[in-house]
Amino acid sequence: MPWDPLTEEQREVRELVRTLARERVAPRAAEIDASHEFPWDVVELFRQHGLFGLFFEEEHGGAGTGALLSLVAIEEVSKVCATSGLILAVQELGSLGLKLGGSEEQRARWLPRLASGEVLAAYALTEAGSGSDSAAMRSTARRDGDGWVLDGSKRFITNAGVAGLYTVFAKTDPEAGHAGISAFLVEADVPGFEVARLEPKMGIAGSTTGELVLGGCRVPAGSLLGQEGDGFKLAMRILDRSRPGVAAQALGIAQGATDYALEYARTRETMGKPIASHQLIAAKLADMEVMCEAARGLLYRFGRMVDEGADDAELTKASAMAKLLCGDVAMQVTTEAVQILGGYGYIREYPVERFMRDAKITQIYEGTQEVQRLVIAREMLRETRAFLLAGVT
Template sequence: MPWDVLSEEQRELRELVRTLARERIAPRAAEIDASHEFPWDVVELFRDQGIFGLFFDEEVGGTGTGTLLSLVSIEEVSKVCATSGLILAVQELGSLGLKLGGSDEQRAAWLPRLASGEVLAAYALTEAGSGSDSAAMRTVARRDNGEYVLDGSKRFITNAGVAGLYTVFAKTDPDAGHAGISAFLVESDAPGFEVARLEEKMGIAGSTTGELVFDGCRVPEASRLGPEGTGFRLAMRILDRSRPGVAAQALGIAQGATDYALEYARTRETMGKPIAQHQLIAAKLADMETKTEAARGLLYRFGQMADAGVPEEELTKASAMAKLLCGDVAMEVTTEAVQILGGYGYVKEYPVERFMRDAKITQIYEGTQEVQRLVIAREMLKESRAFLLAGVA
């Protein structure tokens, strides 16, 4: 058996998820992509097998097995179906506001339902005019007789229309920039809330991505997450912990594409031998495997750091590096997989074209690759490395 960073217990749980992915989800992956329909049967599978619980502590009904294993589970599912892997990643994303900023009452009311998968979650930060610039958001929330009234819209929200609970960010002080942003829990049946449209996308076709509209949407004051004005800080803390979920999805896509290209190259013959034995194809496979394994190292490192309880400020750079490398490797590796299959790689009968389409979004959402580079550089500038130069003329 190859060397493995996971413990025996973690390997057993990984094998459970891997088997479910291979036997139950992989046969559905092409159909999910072609139909563009949200796979409720996969959600039910995750519920029945307790897979959602991998993202939650034991006291709320989860497994308490930690961040690393939750990332591994997303990776394993994404090897066969990126849409299904995203269901797991977004359940974590949509729950993190409660985990990091919820009151005891809010956590008790919602986390057990999210851990069981009874309720799906969503995270609503992005707007049409404020993607990477959260301070430019226009959604506002004003107090009114013990409630908040939300007006505005959100765009490109994953799980739109299928989530039962949305973590929504709005300005309670429109003139205060980042300091005027607050966070709220909005239930799907809240008066004044609706999903206005769903997007048609290049990849992750079975996942719903939509526009949310708040037109005099009324929510109880008790639905606010933390004090007013702390929403931006909470949003950034959430992204530090959720970006690795996208990295895990990207890593799974990359590994799935590598594995498929390898098996194809073993059996496809030209000039009297398998194409895997031709030097140019062999070199591609070697680069794909090496880059994927390097990306896994950064991702698993983040999982280990989170499980070890390192200070939050140390997670920011580790999270951004994992997301950056995994996303870029996914795009590069899937492109090479299509190339290895040649004409077959370009047709829908083979899954690598789907892998390639799915890979692209991992370079965009949860912060673009350009933003990740800015985050990494900003964190580097905070570090003191002068001692490394001691004695250098």
């Protein structure tokens, strides 16, 4: 009996993505990492094979195959290249504002272009002074004639400079705290919008991470996403659904590292036998396998919850749990993979040091691991478990 809950049809799509990843993305992964260049050829590959469509409904030109399969696709690509897996995850992150809060007109205009991959998307919440405490943002938006003018800056924005459409959060009422934040759709070519710089990074080197400057950035009235003042709630609803994308990226990295270390341990010999036969190495491999499978269980459960129509409130904790476990597993497993390869694990000729560098970001973005724990504990405190204590004296 298969371990995963996928249907035959879902397995067929997974096989297609797996083949593309192995044959077309894997040979590019080391080069993408070394060059620090955004891999437009991988975007083109995803466009040609309809991979962006896995994140969208049929009515908007997508495949309509659901959340679970979209997570599986990110996982499969991330097994060989975390930068490429992130391209898929961020297309979802940057489109969720439209899916959850967009008007019919906004959705009809943008979702088909996002589903085909013609336009790449980005999500701009973080600022230099506000990451975990995102409500402390300082960017503003004020009404001006029949449009809005945005001022401020955003930091660490994935897809900066390659995205055509940004979901940008800004304060429309700076005195109103959370309730004073609104969301806007900002096209890359509007006046007053600039990508000021791109950050060199430890990992996911081919992904762009940049600073956006909004200097009197003028957008039309129809750019407001949802209602004025609903931006913070929208930002959190987006993260509830997007964090599992990071979890899928993390799991892919962890599984890729496990698979590589396993093959290496089979053939590398010390003291007259393959290192896999030394019990200390065998134990590491076993632990890595268990961690990946346990993380997959939480992640796929989230995918099934979405596909079965779970409401928003139920998703918050499940999403944070999947992100927390998958991110921590990715870091632990990749560190062990480097250890299994010994000195070869530490050098660029082998991919496991890249896996380890790439894994680290999954503990940081879309809410750090500390923030995930805060979210999980907050949700736990809302639950009633007193019945467990019944009869305990």
